[in-house]
Amino acid sequence: MLVQWSVGVTVLVDSVAWFLVSLAAGYGCHRLGDRRLEHDTALTRLRRFERDGRVYERRLRITRWKDRLPEGGTLFAGGYDKRQVTRADLPRYLRETRRAEYTHWAIMAAAPAFALWNPWGLWLAMVVYAVVANLPCLVIQRYNRARVLRILERRR
DSSP states (O other), rough: OOOOOHHHHHHHHHHHHHHHHHHHHHHHTTTTTTGSSOOOOOOTTTOGGGGGGHHHHSSSSSSGGGGOOOOOSSSSSOOOOTTOOGGGGHHHHHHHHHHHHHHHHHHHHTTTGGTTTTTTHHHHHHHHHHHHHHHHHHHHHHHHHHHHHHHHHHHH
């Protein structure tokens, strides 16, 4: 811990920092070119255990809660609203699921930096917050991408 503040100041700094990290990650991923989002990478590739997204339906009952989370696709100019997708939009939608997934991975990756000004217990709370706030969003992106890939495979 490089600096030491009162708990109140630390929580305020943490709140502002998470807001700025989220904005920066969102903007940075918004700026990614479509070509970089055309294909999955090691980070975004669906894994065998996900069973084409079905594991999320059976184990997490994702269809019951996925629409309750906020949609941030239109936060920046030129963004994409993923709530209204047509069949013609599916290739773009795939790219946007990758963009959103990268955004949430980037936000979570910032958690170690919070150790610079947080005592151990509060830093651990920041890590838990990062996971709890972003993991559902990651799961939704992976689930939606698996569904879209199944639809596109049936089309071929």
